[in-house]
Amino acid sequence: MSQGNIAVTDEATDFDPAKLAVCTVMEVVNRISGKWVIGILLEATRGPVRFTELERSVQGISRRMLTLTLRNLERDGLLTRTVYPTVPPRVEYEATEMARELYDSLSGLVDWAERHREAIAVSRQGYDGRTAC
Amino acid sequence: MSQGNIAVTDEATDFDPAKLAVCTVMEVVNRISGKWVIGILLEATRGPVRFTELERSVQGISRRMLTLTLRNLERDGLLTRTVYPTVPPRVEYEATEMARELYDSLSGLVDWAERHREAIAVSRQGYDGRTAC
DNA sequence: CGGAATCCCCCACGATACTG
DNA sequence: CAGTATCGTGGGGGATTCCG
Numbered sequence: 057m058s059q060g061n062i063a064v065t066d067e068a069t070d071f072d073p074a075k076l077a078v079c080t081v082m083e084v085v086n087r088i089s090g091k092w093v094i095g096i097l098l099e100a101t102r103g104p105v106r107f108t109e110l111e112r113s114v115q116g117i118s119r120r121m122l123t124l125t126l127r128n129l130e131r132d133g134l135l136t137r138t139v140y141p142t143v144p145p146r147v148e149y150e151a152t153e154m155a156r157e158l159y160d161s162l163s164g165l166v167d168w169a170e171r172h173r174e175a176i177a178v179s180r181q182g183y184d185g186r187t188a189c
Numbered sequence: 190m191s192q193g194n195i196a197v198t199d200e201a202t203d204f205d206p207a208k209l210a211v212c213t214v215m216e217v218v219n220r221i222s223g224k225w226v227i228g229i230l231l232e233a234t235r236g237p238v239r240f241t242e243l244e245r246s247v248q249g250i251s252r253r254m255l256t257l258t259l260r261n262l263e264r265d266g267l268l269t270r271t272v273y274p275t276v277p278p279r280v281e282y283e284a285t286e287m288a289r290e291l292y293d294s295l296s297g298l299v300d301w302a303e304r305h306r307e308a309i310a311v312s313r314q315g316y317d318g319r320t321a322c
Numbered sequence: 323c324g325g326a327a328t329c330c331c332c333c334a335c336g337a338t339a340c341t342g
Numbered sequence: 343c344a345g346t347a348t349c350g351t352g353g354g355g356g357a358t359t360c361c362g
Contacts, residue, residue, distance in 0.1 A: 074231055077299050081227050084302040089222035091335075094214050098207055107344050118336060123345065133305075133312030144343045145342085154305050161301040164294035166210050169217040172287050179266030224355070240324050251356060256325060277323045278362090 087132065088158075092117050092125045097151060100135055101159055104148040134158070220265065221291075225250050225258045230284060233268055234292055237281040267291070 088094060095114040099105050105113075111122055126149060129135040134155040140146040151159070221227060228247040232238050238246075244255055259282060262268040267288040273279040284292070 074235075078227050078231050080299050080302045080306075081295050083306075084298045085218065085222055085227065089218055094211050094218070098211050102207075111344095118338095119345070120337085120347095121335065124335090131313055131316040132309050139344095145345085147344060154308060157305075158301055161297035162214055164297040165217045166213050168291055168294040169213045172290075173213075173216075175287060176265050180264055183264040244324095251358095252325070253327095253357085254355065257355090272324095278325090280324060 084158075090125055090128070092121055093129070096122070096125055096129065097134065097155055097159060100129075100149050100151040101156055104138070104150045107147050107149070110149065129155075217291075223258055223261070225254055226262070229255070229258055229262065230267065230288055230292060233262075233282050233284040234289055237271070237283045240280050240282070243282070262288075 088097075092114060095117070096110060099110055099113050107122070107126075110126075111117065111119065114122070117125075126135060126137070130137050130149075134152055135149050136152060138148045138150070140148070221230075225247060228250070229243060232243055232246050240255070240259075243259075244250065244252065247255070250258075259268060259270070263270050263282075267285055268282050269285055271281045271283070273281070
């Protein structure tokens with residue numbers, strides 16, 4: 057952090073690259089923070105998957121939320137939706153290249169979470185123990 | 190939301206490392222998905238910062254949410270809280286090493302967001318244009 | 323200065339039912 | 343099979359007031 061203060065310009069003070077990054081992070085976090093987004097994305101990353109398959113593999117999800125989440129992901133270009141005009145209807149969803157890259161770039165977070173899961177649990181116990189008394 | 194049966198029926202049926210990663214991702218996403226978490230973390234990563242300083246630099250935040258978010262971050266061990274028993278009181282918050290690592294491991298997401306921001310915007314326009322008619 | 327307590331609102335999400 | 347439509351709820355968050 058801290059690329060040292062650049063003593064010269066005190067006027068253009070609030071141009072701050074770090075704050076831009078904050079906005080960017082919040083964008084992407086918002087995009088994936090829906091309760092079902094990650095689970096759906098995983099399934100769709102493995103290959104084309106049908107509505108009902110998703111309903112089963114993403115356990116606990118309701119039809120309504122499945123539909124809504126799929127629509128949003130499609131809207132953002134993270135999922136493709138393919139309709140086969142058969143009877144009965146058949147619709148397949150699949151992750152786009154962009155979504156796959158997103159999934160890959162989450163690995164840093166996974167590493168972090170695994171490295172610190174224990175420490176976080178301990179910290180919580182300590183905190184709760186203190187505040188309970 | 191425990192998937193993965195506990196030891197009993199493990200016919201190696203649904204042991205799926207990818208699904209474990211899903212849980213892990215959701216953990217960490219939940220942790221940072223609060224409306225003010227990222228902003229506070231950024232400020233606290235730069236060095237010790239006081240309550241009122243945060244109130245100013247994280248624009249738009251209310252006292253209540255500042256307090257709540259700080260408490261949660263402290264509980265998770267992402268922030269240290271130091272009270273100087275002076276008059277008037279003085280409290281300083283600072284990011285822990287763990288939080289700094291978290292911040293670093295977000296860089297992958299930042300990259301992704303910047304690479305695809307344009308494509309996402311385009312996708313949305315296309316989708317909205319189609320569904321509006 | 324650095325909070326805690328209270329009240330209120332909104333919307334993500336759940337449950338249920340109906341349909342091309 | 344793959345969705346809509348409708349109603350209801352919980353809790354995340356805002357605004358305001360009080361306190362050591």
